[in-house]
Amino acid sequence: MEYFVQQLINGLTLGSIYGLIAIGYTMVYGIIGMINFAHGDIFMIGAFISLAVFLLLTSVLGFAFLPVVLLIVLIVAMLFTSAWGWTVERLAYRPLRGSFRLAPLITAIGMSIVLQNFVQITQGARVKPLPPQIRGGVTVMQGSTEAGTIVVQLSYMQMIIIVTTLVLMTAFTLLIARTSLGRAQRACEQDRKMAALLGVNVDRTISLTFVMGAALAAVAGLMFLLLYGVIDFYIGFLAGVKAFTAAVLGGIGSLPGAMLGGLLIGLIEVFWSGYFTVEYKDVAAFSILAIVLIFLPSGLLGKPEVEKV
Amino acid sequence: MVLATEKNAPVGGAAARNWEHDPVLSVEHLTMRFGGLVAVGDLSFDVGRGDITALIGPNGAGKTTVFNCVTGFYKPTEGRIIMRHGPGRQESTVDAVTASGLRWKKEIGSGVFLLERMPDHEISHKAKVARTFQNIRLFGGMTLLENLLVAQHNPLVVASGFTFGGIFGVPSYRRAEQAAIDRAVYWLERTSLIDRADDPAADLPYGAQRRLEIARAMCTGPELLCLDEPAAGLNPRESAELNALLKFICEEHKTSVLLIEHDMGVVMEISDHIVVLDYGVKISDGDAETVRTDPNVIAAYLGVEEEEEIDIPEVLEDVAETVGDPSGIDLKSKGGSSKPKSRAKRGNGKGGKA
C-alpha cells in the first residue's frame, strides 16, 4: 500500500511534466492540425536555458536565495524559450501554411534534427548534471513490512511541480475560455479562413499559440532539470513522443485531455517500472496508446469524429 | 414479414406497379438514430426492378441517411434492407437468410442480400449496389480512364491472379485489362467524356464530374444504382442530358435506379415511383401523379400554418432541441452532414412565420 502511494506520487509528478509538454502539442494540433515534432526539442531548449540562467545567477552573480532564483529562472526561461518557439514557427511552418499536409511534418522533423544538433554542437554532447537544489519533503505515510519500514515521501520538489502545474493549467484554461486571444484561437481551430474574414489575425494567433506552447514547455524543462538533475541534447525526443502520446490519449485538441493524458502516461510509466520492469516502461506507454486509439479513436476527452459521407 | 403497402399508397393499377410485385430493394422498418436524434424513423419502401425510383423530401428529411444505410456506410439502428437479384419477392429465401444469420444467399439467376449485415465494399461487390455522392467523390489525381478502371477492381483482381499473375504479366490478365478498358471507353462515350479520357478527374468541370461519377458507378456492373442528387448544380441542358442518360441506363442495361433529387423537373419527368420523406418518415409513396397531389407532400414542401399537421411530436422535439441549442448549429457548420443545418434553418423559418 505504501509502495503504491509512493508510486502514485511519483507518477503524478512525472505526469505533470508530460502534461505541460502535451499542452503545446495539443494546442498546435488543434489550431493548425499538424504534429509539431520539434516541440519536444523546444522542451529540451527550455531545460538548457533554465540551466544556463540558473548557473548565471548562482555561480556568476552569486544569488543564493533559492525561491527568487527559481522564479527568475522560470520567467527568463519562459521568455527565451518562447522566442525559440516563435522562430521555429516563423521559419519552418508559416511558409508552408495551406500547403499540403506532409510538408510541415517534414519541416517539423527537420527542425527537430536542427535543434538537437545545434544544442549538441554549441553545448556539447555530454550530459549536464545539476545537483539537487530542493531537498527534503514531508512524510505522508509510514508502514512496516517484513523488509523494514517504508516511508512514503512527498518531496518539496514534487509539491512544487504539482502545484505549479495546477496553477498553470488553471491559468491557461481561463485564458482559452475567457480572453479574446482564446476566442481567436478557438475560431481559428474551427475555420481558419472564416476567422480571417471576420478580422481575426490568424498569423498572430498561431504565433501566439506556439509561444504559449513553448513557454509551458520551458516550465516543463525547468522541472525536469530540477527533478532529475541530468539533461542532454537528446531528452527532447523521448519526452516529446511521450507527451504527444499523452495528447493523443487525452484526445488531441483538448487541454484537459492533454493534462489527463500526461498524468496517465506518467502513472503508467511509473507503475510499470515499479511493479514490472523498468526496461519496458516505454513499451507499456506506447502499447496503451495503441490500444486506446484502436478502441477509442478520438482519445479519452476528444470529440468523436463522425465519418462524413 | 411481408410489408403491406403503406396507407398513403393508393390502391389500384397493380399491373404497372413494379415495386409491389418485383422489388429489387426493400427497405423495412429502417430506423437510424444519431445519439438522441432520429434521422430516419421506421421507414419502409420498395424499389421496383427496372424502375427509376426517386427519394425526395425537404432538406434534412433523412434521404442521404437512407442512402448511407442502403450502401453500408451507416449501420442502421433497426430494420432490414433486402436486395434481390432475379425476379420476384423470393419470400422464402429472404426468410431463410434472415433466420440463418448469413449475410446473403446467391444462386444462379437469383440472390438475396441483407444489406444491413454487409460491410460497404461487399454491398458494391456482391450485392451489386453502386452509388454516387452528394459532394462528388472522384479520384481527382487519376485520369478518367483510371477512375473507371478502379471501379472494375474486383474482377480485375481475380484476373490478375490476385496480383501474383499480374506481376509476371500473364496474358489472361492483359486480356482482362483490355476488356476493362473497352468497358471504360464504352461508358466514357456514353457520358460524352471520351475526349478527356487521359485528363485528371479534378480538371473536369462540375457537370462532367457528375457524369463521370455515374459512369464510374456503372463500371461496377450494378443491379441497383443509387444517385445522391445527380442533378445538383447542373444547368438545364445538362439536366436534360442526365435524364436521357438515366433512362438509357434503366432501359438498355436493366439497371434499377434509386435517386435523391431536389429538381422536381427531373423527378417528375423520369421517375416511375416516388417516395417522399419528411423528418425521417415516409409521408407519401406512389407514382408521380399520386405524389404530386398528395396534401402531405404539398404541406411538407410549401410549409404549413399549424405545426400540428406534422404529427410526430418526438421529431419536433428534436428540432426544437437542435434549434435551441447553439452547439447543434455549430456542429453542422463544421461538417458536411447537412441534416442539423437544414433542420435548424427550417425551424427558424417556421419561427419567423408564426
Next chain:
Amino acid sequence: MASSTTGVKVSGKKPAGDQAETPSRGHAPSPAGPGGGSRFQGSLRDAATAAFVAGVLGFFFIGLRTDIAPGGLDIKARWTAWIVSILVVFAGRLALNLFVFKAERPVTLGLAAQLSGVGETLPGLSKWLVRLLLVFALVLPFFLMTVFPSKQRQFIDLAILIMTYIMLGWGLNIVVGLAGLLDLGYVAFYAVGAYSFALLSQYFDFGFWMALPLAGLLAAFWGVILGFPVLRLRGDYLAIVTLAFGEIIRIVLLNWYQFTNGPDGISGIPKPTLFGLEFSRSEDGFAAFFGLEYAPIHRFIYLYYIILALALITNVVTIRLRRLPIGRAWEALREDEIACRSLGINTRNTKLTAFAIGAMFGGFAGSFFATRQGFISPESFSFIESAMILAIVVLGGLGSQIGVVVASVAMIGGIEMLRNLGFLTQIFGSGFDPVQYRMLIFGLAMVLIMVWKPRGLVSTREPTAVLKEKKRIGAEAVAQGEGH
C-alpha cells in the same frame, strides 16, 4: 564556431519584419510604391530584426556554454562567437533582402526559371535520363575504380549506402506515396529484416541468400501484424502509432538479452557468397576460382551489385504493381477512401497489402544491411532512420520513383561528402570538424527544400493507363492521403 551555422539557419527565413506589409508569400516583385531608398531602409530594418532575434536565440547557446567542471557545472562566456553569429545573420539577411526577397529582379529568378524549364522538358527527356542513370548505376563501381583509385573503397561504400536508402525509399513509397498511409515506423521492418537474418545465421547457420526471402516474409508478416490494428486510424494518429510500434520493436530488441544480445548487438554475421564462393583469400574463394588476384574491393563491388539488384527489383515490382488493380486501388485509396469503399474495394485488405509489401522490401534491405555491416545493434534502428527515409520519400516527391533517387543522392550523398571537406580546417582552424555538422545541415536541408518545393522535387504523377496520349498529372490535382 557555430556562428556560421546560425547564419545559414536564419538566412533561410522569409522576411520577418515585413510580414505586415506583404503577408502573401512568394517572390513576387515588391510593390511598386517604395523607391530604392526606402527599400534599402526596409531591408536594413528587417536585417536588424533578424539579427536581434538571432542574438536572443543564440544568447544562451552560442554566447554561453555550460560544461562539467571539477566542482560541478561551470559556465563560460563566448561573446565573440555570439557577436560574430549576430553579424553573420545580419549580413546574410541583408544580402538576401537586397538581392532576393525585396529586389525588383531577384537573383534567384533566373535560376527558378531555368529549373522550371528543366521540369517541363523532363517528361520528354525522362525516358532517356532514366536509361542513362541505369547504365551509370551498372558501371558505377568500375567508373569509381578508374577515376578515384585511391578512394575507391570509400566511394563504393558510399554508393552502397545511397543505394540502400534508395531501396528503402522505394519500399516506403509504396506505403506513403501510393497508398497515402503515413508510416513513421518504417525502420521497424528494416530492423526485423536485419535481425531475422542475423538470428537465422546465428542459430541455424543460414546464409544470406537463404535468409533473404525468409527475412522479407517475416518483415511482411510483421507489417500485417502491426498494420492490422492500426488501419482504422486516420492520418496523424496512424503516424504516431506507427512511430510507437517502431520504438516498441527497438526497445524489445534492446532489452531481450537472451535472444538479441541486447545493446551489444549481434556480430559475426556472414558475408554473402556468390553461388557458394566466398570473397576471401582462401583457395576456393571468388578470386582464386576466377584466377584473379585477391582484392578486398571485390567484396564491396559484389555488395554493390546485390543492393543494386534488390533495389531494381523493388522498383520494377512497384512499377508493375502500380499498373495492376492493387496498385490502382492504393492510389485510389490515397485519393478518396470512401469512394473506394463504394466501388467494392476492401480497403482494409488493400491497406494491409501496401503495408506488407512495403515492409517486405524494408526487410530485404535490412537483411542486406546486416550482411554488409557484419554487425547489428538496436542503435542502427532508431527513429531518426525512419525520419530520414520518410524525408527522402517526401523530398523526392510522393509516389515518384525517380524523385527518391534524386533525394537519396542529394541528402545521403551530400551529407557524407562533408567528410571530404578537410580543407575547411585550414579556414576555420584545426578544431573545426565538418562531420559534426552533418545532421545539422541535413535538418536544415530538409526544412529548406520543403519550404522551397513543398510537393517534393518531382511532383507530377504519371497515369497508369493511357488511352490516347500520356499526360503527366500536376501535383495540385493529386491528393496526399489520410487526414484531409
